[in-house]
Amino acid sequence: MNTERWQRVRELFEAALENPPADVDRWLAERNSDPEVRAELASLLASHSKAGDFLSRPVGDRRERFEEASRGLAATQVIGPY
Amino acid sequence: MYDELRRLAGAYMRRERQGQTLQATALVHEAFLRLAGAGTPWTDRRHFIGIAARSMRQILVERARARGAQKRWAGMDRVSLSAALVAANPGDAMLPALDEALDRLEQIDPEQARIVELRYFVGLSVEEAAEVLAISPATLKRRWALARAWLFRELSGDRG
Numbered sequence: 001m002n003t004e005r006w007q008r009v010r011e012l013f014e015a016a017l018e019n020p021p022a023d024v025d026r027w028l029a030e031r032n033s034d035p036e037v038r039a040e041l042a043s044l045l046a047s048h049s050k051a052g053d054f055l056s057r058p059v060g061d062r063r064e065r066f067e068e069a070s071r072g073l074a075a076t077q078v079i080g081p082y
Numbered sequence: 083m084y085d086e087l088r089r090l091a092g093a094y095m096r097r098e099r100q101g102q103t104l105q106a107t108a109l110v111h112e113a114f115l116r117l118a119g120a121g122t123p124w125t126d127r128r129h130f131i132g133i134a135a136r137s138m139r140q141i142l143v144e145r146a147r148a149r150g151a152q153k154r155w156a157g158m159d160r161v162s163l164s165a166a167l168v169a170a171n172p173g174d175a176m177l178p179a180l181d182e183a184l185d186r187l188e189q190i191d192p193e194q195a196r197i198v199e200l201r202y203f204v205g206l207s208v209e210e211a212a213e214v215l216a217i218s219p220a221t222l223k224r225r226w227a228l229a230r231a232w233l234f235r236e237l238s239g240d241r242g
Contacts, residue, residue, distance in 0.1 A: 001190060006190050006191060010191070010225070010228060013224070013227075013228050013231075014221070014224040014225070014228070017224050017227055018224070043235060044228065044231045044232060044235065045231070047231040047232070047234045047235035047238075048227060048228075048230070048231035048234075050168075050234065050238075051167075051168065051230050051231055051234040052167070052168030052169075053168055053169060053170040054167050054168055054230055054233075054234045055198070055201075055202045055230050055233065055234075056170050057170040057171050058201070058202055058203070058204070058205030059142055059174070059177065059202055059203055059205075
């Protein structure tokens, strides 16, 4: 997908989130005649509705990772006053 | 420099219990060592936070790889994969696959990758991430939704 098409997809995706269309196919047909843009947008809107809690909680919430990082640093004795 | 990194890493700890300072510091220290070693010039705060976020992503993904994440991810059947993707906390098995998908998204739209680094890998709020990228919180929120939709499709579609 070229840059112009992607930017169009992005604009339409943002517009659809702002004012969710009742009939996506019709809404798209009224706004863009490029089949590639329409297919991509329909696909992304479908993914958006299926994504659930995907990525909703930052990976850094996982405590064990910090403990692991801490142990690694303690082993190399680089913890000190900053 | 350290203060900025520590503030950034503080976002990691936001939802955690008290007494996690050492761990946050350790992660920041590791990020700092990488930044210092890379010899990357940074001219302003926004640029700096962007570099730090990138570094955090690399650290977390490498740790997941070292723990055999790719093998665990590849070993999931379709049902477990679907369940893992929509879960709030899918575990680190997803991270290497997510990292690779993010590289592909970056080719299409670099800003999308930056948003994911700030929101998911660092844990900045919508408002904080918007400030770093100099866009409005409303725009950030919609573009974050786009990144999630794109990556969700990429990760769920890998197995056909």
